[in-house]
Amino acid sequence: MNKEYTYIILVDDDEDDRLFFSEAFDEIKISTKIRTFKNGVELMDYLNTEESMLPEILFLDLNMPKKNGIECLHEIKADPKFSEIAIAIYSTSSSEEHIEETFVSGANIYIKKPGDFDTLKKVLQEVVTINWQYQTSGLNKENFLLKM
């Protein structure tokens, strides 16, 4: 059946953001395993390595050096072997245009980075909980769109 935990990857060039993100999962009831990368190049190298375990949810920061979030999104959506990964855009931008563009390009979730740690915990808890229902109840991931 399913694994007993949700495997999550975050790609973000900001060290503090990576730290807060990982800490936010400590108190969440659903067990998670978190791995982080500093930029899109590192992420794509990992995903394209044969033996790498693929995450259930991938959080992508948009503005990153070397390869940005949108470029990663396009590469991932172009490869059918990644079709099971739920993609969450994790960004400081809240422009409606940006949001629609990432959804159209295949993102499932759009999160505007919250300003404080408590909100971050709440938001991530909700995302993981809803994703868990998709994971365990055979819901159609193609229709999975969530904006937080």
Added chain:
Amino acid sequence: MKIFVKFDFSTVCNKILEEKLDETGLKYKIRSFGEVEFLENISKQDQKLISEKIRDYGMEIIENQKTVLVQKIKDAILHMIRSGEQIHVKASVYLSEKLGHSYGYISNIFSEVTYTSIENFIILQKIEYAKQLLIAENLSLTDVANRLNYSSVAHLSTQFKNTTGITPSQFQKIVSKRREIGNKKIS
């Protein structure tokens, strides 16, 4: 030469199960397919023993009975939403009658296993069905609201927005743009 054998799957399984359970000396009855009732409480050791005896035949005890109950609850919820059957009682009454347990009992187990409440799960499933009707059958929002027994279109829209963060029309727009891109790639 070759011969061909026809066999009945459930007879085979029940026969093996009977043989193995007889070896334990426990008193039992095989109820329906895959359901065994013991006439007394059986210990952890006995369960382990049974597991070992049936393992070679590719059989295993479903460890978590809560998981089984939760699956039944989910099936009942899907039936409630999708069958088109007119249900005139509250969801809590419907589920507790259908499952044969009090609502308090099933809702506690449901939250424990799924990390969400039955109420939230019902809303999520209704919105998923609404999405499907909107894009696959091209129904109007009014039709969808009627089909899903919402008191008004506004109520459906609000619940859609609260659940997904976007409005039904934004959802439709995104899906149709995705399709356009997909079509361009194919042609």
